[in-house]
Structures are given as C-alpha cells and as structure tokens.
Amino acid sequence: MSKRAQSDKATPLTALTGHSFRSPALLELALTHSSQAYEENVERVKTPPADNEQLEFVGDAVLGLIVAESLYRRFPHLREGDLTRLRSSLVSRKHLAETGAAMHLGEHLRLGKGEERTGGRRKPALLANALEAIVAALYLDGGLPAAAAFVDKHIVQTALPALAAEIVEGGAIGDWKSALQEHLQATGAGHARYTVTAESGPDHQKRFSVELRVEKDGAHTVLGSANAATKKEAQQKAAQSAYETLRRKAKP
Numbered sequence: 001m002s003k004r005a006q007s008d009k010a011t012p013l014t015a016l017t018g019h020s021f022r023s024p025a026l027l028e029l030a031l032t033h034s035s036q037a038y039e040e041n042v043e044r045v046k047t048p049p050a051d052n053e054q055l056e057f058v059g060d061a062v063l064g065l066i067v068a069e070s071l072y073r074r075f076p077h078l079r080e081g082d083l084t085r086l087r088s089s090l091v092s093r094k095h096l097a098e099t100g101a102a103m104h105l106g107e108h109l110r111l112g113k114g115e116e117r118t119g120g121r122r123k124p125a126l127l128a129n130a131l132e133a134i135v136a137a138l139y140l141d142g143g144l145p146a147a148a149a150f151v152d153k154h155i156v157q158t159a160l161p162a163l164a165a166e167i168v169e170g171g172a173i174g175d176w177k178s179a180l181q182e183h184l185q186a187t188g189a190g191h192a193r194y195t196v197t198a199e200s201g202p203d204h205q206k207r208f209s210v211e212l213r214v215e216k217d218g219a220h221t222v223l224g225s226a227n228a229a230t231k232k233e234a235q236q237k238a239a240q241s242a243y244e245t246l247r248r249k250a251k252p
Contacts, residue, residue, distance in 0.1 A: 013108045018153070019138055019146045026141050028110070030055050030133035033126060035112025052133035055140075059132030062139045063091055066151045074160070085178060086163055090156060093128045099155055100127030105134075131155075176239035183246060190216030192242075194235045197225070210234035212242055 014020070014027060021027050034051040067090050071083050078086070089095060100106070106121030109130060120126050139147040181192055191214065198209040209227040212235075213220040224245070226237035 013105075016103060017134065017138060017150055019142050019150070021137075021141050023141050026055075026137040027134070030137040031105075031108050031130055032110040033112065033115055033120065033130075035115040035120070052130060055133035055136040056129045057136075058139065059134070059136035060091075062144075062147055063132060063135050063151060063155070066135075066144070066148045067091055067156060070148075070152060070156050075164075089163060090159055093124065095159060096128035096131045096155070097124030099158065100131045102158075103131075103154060105130050176236050176243055180239040180243040180246075183243060184214060190214045190221075192223075192239070193220070194238065196231060196234075198227075205229075208234045210238050212238040 013031070014024070017027070029050060030052050032051050034053060064087070067087050068083075071078075071086050071090075075083065075086070101122075101124075105127050109121055109126060111120045111126075115123075115126070135147050135151060138150050177192070184190055184192060193213050193215055195211045195213065196208055197211045200207045200209075207227055207229060208231045209225060210231065211225045212223045214223055223242040224238050226234050226241060228234040228237055
C-alpha cells in the first residue's frame, strides 16, 4: 500500500477521533496489525516490525484511568465494588470489540494478507486491540484531554444508560461471578464453586458444561448449570442464573 493510500485511508478515522494529529504516524501505527508489519518488513528491510502492540499496552492503562475517573465523577454514591464492576464492563474486550465494530474500525485496519483472508477486519480481538491502541495514540499525541474526550464519547456514554439501569434494578453489571459471591457472603450462604462436568464438540467448536455449587461447612447445594463455548462464559452464565434466582427469592 502506498504512503498516499495509507494517508487517504486514515483521513475518515482522523475525523472520527475528533483530534487533529500532530503526528499522524501514531494513528497509522495504532491501526497496524502485527501481520501487516511483519510482511512489510520482510519484503523491504529486515528490521523489527512496527505494529500496534506497544500502543495497545499503553492504551489499556490509559483507558482504565479515564474510565475510573469518569465513573467516580458520575456515580459518587456508588461503593467500590459497584464501581469496579462498572469499569470492568466498560473496558472489557467484549465492549471494546462492539465499540470498534460500531465505529467501523475494521475498514481502517492495516492487515497482512493472511489476516485479510481469514476475516481479520471483523475479528473482535483485533478490533478491541486497535481501539486500545487508538486511545494510546490520542494520549501520546494530545495528552489526557484528547484521549478522555474520545473514550467518554465512544466507550463510556454509549454503554452507561444500560449499566446505570442495571444498578437501579440491583443487577450484577456484567460480572455475574463477583456479584453472586458478594451476595453469598452478605447472606452467609457459603462459597461458590464451578466444576466442568462435560466437554463436547471438535476442537474448533468446543462446548463446556459447568455445574455451580455453593459449599458451606462441608455440605454443598447445586444452584445451577450452563454450557457455552468457553469455560469462563459457562461460569458466568451459571452465575447469572443463580444470582437472578436468589435475588427473586429474596424479594418480599
């Protein structure tokens, strides 16, 4: 891809960030996947590839700080546990990937031929990584205000209404395992334990079945079970079902 083509391709995204980059190369780097950097350097000069992984590292830290401050200011009445779960939901890979997709970041990614062929522009992990890298690029080029304006508009505000509603309704704000354990501790019911009871399907389409038990004083009670494509997801689903059931029973 020519330098002119790269610049033209980045222009719409430059407008989308709401920031005029003094160093446009930072934005281009934020959009460069390791597959593209590797191919470019192998074909031209044998130097270490320049990709967005280091920016992603910086962006992760900057994003966490910005979201934490935003929640602190918006919800001064919330306790630390609720703020932590809100932040976890907002900086989660799932939310970042959904945000990246909504912004059409995939159209701007610089990918190698292999990633291009395998649908890299739609891969959630690549979209989430690129979004974090963009946050870092904004921070390094324009400081915290530039990064905070972008994060607030695209990452925080888009999700807050639904998350705030969950708080009002006593919901778990995404992290069902933490919410369930807090409920169990508050009621003295015991400790949750998750056990994988079955695995099925081929390696590329695995399904995991998880059983959720509450243990106390050597005894246990089965609260539910769930199955999903990953163990973590199955655990969350089982915890969500158990948490919602316990909350309903606790209501007068």
